[in-house]
Amino acid sequence: MPIEWYPGHMTKARREIAAVIQGFDVIIEVLDARLPASSANPMLQQLRRNKPCIKVLNKEDLADPSVTRKWVRHFDRESGIRALPLNATNRQIAGQITKLCRQLAPHRGQPGKSLRAMVIGIPNVGKSTLINTLAGKRIAKVGDKPAITTAQQQINLRNGIFVSDTPGLLWPDMRNQLSAYRLATSGAIGDNAIDPPDVALFALDYMMRRYPQALAERYKFEELPPSPADILAEIGRRRGCLVSGGEVDPYRAAELFLRELRGGVLGRISLEEPGADVAEGSVEESERNEAPGI
16 A cells, blocks of 8 residues: 655745755754665755755664665765764764764854754654754653654754754655655654555565564574565464454554564664665656565
């Protein structure tokens, strides 16, 4: 089933960001390290023009480290871009962002010349958590549900840097359904916009191809069942996701699997790599083919 989700406040946010972005010195784009391409907003490149940009690969502790290294090399080859993998709750690592801001805008951040940085990213990617970590206290709203931040917040870090937290931005028409399913797998899309068994089948298809050993180890498979549907049914049976008559409840089984995948219980998993995964997730490709495993 096609995934479509675009909360109303995002339309207003897009207009507001387009109107003010040129007043900022550095753009901090927070991405999910598990899916850096799918968690990027395609219009940001056009909006930021030649503004320097830090690509923060957040939740790197949940991502495959070998794949994350590929993404860092990929982004660092782009002009005006610096990539930094981190966990937004780690104050020591997050502090590197302020250093990068000063390097990218050396003429700012001095008395009388404050450095203004805009934090931008899709919902539930960790923007507010990062700001709170930089500030050393809870300032921005944080939650484990998408779309917590719904209005711009400006925070004075009291080190010559002002940070503006913005509402989450997600590509509005969601034509790229492969990216949409990756986002749904990661938990970035609201639960009311997805069908859990549908998303679980997509994720299991990917896991079978890329991380079969992680599935086997977590769910004690001596041999993987032949299809995503068979794996989901077996997970449901083994975890007691049953209804009357002993039948598997696909919704409970899917929610359990997705919760464990998102929480890192299956290990450090990346949902896309530079190159092939990004190419196969193009709008044109997604219009020709349905997401695999659905």
